[in-house]
Amino acid sequence: MTSLRGGTTSLLVEMKNLSVSYKEGVPSLRDVSFSMKPGEIIGIVGESGSGKSTLIRAVLGLLPVGGRYTGGEIVFRERVLLRDSQQDWQGMRGKRIAMVFQDSGSYLNPIRRIGSQYVETIRAHLPMSRKEAWRLAVHTLARMGLDDPERVMHVYASQLSGGMKQRTAIAMAATLEPELLLADEPTSALDVTTQNEVMSQLSRLCADKGTGMMLVTHNMAVAAHMADRIGVMVDGRLVELGDTLRVISNPTHEYTRKLLQAVPELEGECT
Numbered sequence: 562m563t564s565l566r567g568g569t570t571s572l573l574v575e576m577k578n579l580s581v582s583y584k585e586g587v588p589s590l591r592d593v594s595f596s597m598k599p600g601e602i603i604g605i606v607g608e609s610g611s612g613k614s615t616l617i618r619a620v621l622g623l624l625p626v627g628g629r630y631t632g633g634e635i636v637f638r639e640r641v642l643l644r645d646s647q648q649d650w651q652g653m654r655g656k657r658i659a660m661v662f663q664d665s666g667s668y669l670n671p672i673r674r675i676g677s678q679y680v681e682t683i684r685a686h687l688p689m690s691r692k693e694a695w696r697l698a699v700h701t702l703a704r705m706g707l708d709d710p711e712r713v714m715h716v717y718a719s720q721l722s723g724g725m726k727q728r729t730a731i732a733m734a735a736t737l738e739p740e741l742l743l744a745d746e747p748t749s750a751l752d753v754t755t756q757n758e759v760m761s762q763l764s765r766l767c768a769d770k771g772t773g774m775m776l777v778t779h780n781m782a783v784a785a786h787m788a789d790r791i792g793v794m795v796d797g798r799l800v801e802l803g804d805t806l807r808v809i810s811n812p813t814h815e816y817t818r819k820l821l822q823a824v825p826e827l828e829g830e831c832t
């Protein structure tokens with residue numbers, strides 16, 4: 562299990578009574594409140610439809626079609642995002658707040674070599690020469706477990722396997738050293754062995770760069786392995802939030818107990 566990182570005491574993110582609806586009068590997020598410290602990893606678990614994706618998309622200011630903020634606040638580094646214009650919010654995306662999702666790899670540009678799009682992404686946010694950006698990209702691809710990163714830089718996405726594309730997309734998001742990485746089931750399309758590897762590499766990359774992560778997963782074992790704290794969602798509410806060890810050894814909510822009982826290797830730790 563990872564430990565808490567980041568030295569400053571100011572908060573990275575605060576959610577205050579956040580509510581979101583897609584349909585009038587039917588909230589998909591209900592009064593969700595919590596805060597994150599810099600460098601912290603929070604795992605968000607819960608059943609399908611409980612609002613996990615809505616929660617992290619809300620932080621990015623990119624709700625799925627039809628979604629509306631109906632109450633509350635999101636504060637990022639002491640700045641209230643919900644009161645800011647979309648333009649201010651846009652300035653945060655990519656560099657300060659980045660997101661990876663289940664099929665990020667499939668969004669790589671198919672008609673440009675990986676190296677060209679990777680270098681351009683880096684240089685759009687960081688003051689670097691092409692050579693420096695190339696070196697940083699190769700280094701990060703290697704940290705994400707890609708065996709021959711120079712070759713990866715020279716090929717098109719169609720020449721990479723699904724796992725390699727996903728690792729590449731995750732590396733690209735992490736390269737910019739965002740303060741917050743929003744990860745929505747980033748490895749669930751990969752086979753189990755690859756999932757574990759990519760999760761460990763991602764966690765190491767975040768630790769290297771002091772990046773905080775909000776990790777949405779349906780897999781309690783993944784959350785227990787990766788996160789400093791675990792939050793559990795049921796029907797749009799955050800019904801439990803606590804240190805990982807406390808949540809898995811002494812869950813307070815019935816639904817958390819049910820989730821833990823479904824994970825054989827954690828079952829013995831649940832009282």
Ligand SMILES: Nc1ncnc2c1ncn2[C@@H]1O[C@H](COP(=O)(O)OP(=O)(O)OP(=O)(O)O)[C@@H](O)[C@H]1O
Nearest residue numbers: 583589608609610611612613614615616625626627
């Ligand atoms: N674009 C949308 N339009 C209408 N309703 C939506 C939309 N996106 C999500 N919802 C509804 O909001 C609720 C929360 O959905 P959300 O996708 O956030 O849950 P989730 O916990 O991430 O689910 P899953 O694990 O299946 O991805 C669900 O009832 C869902 O049907």
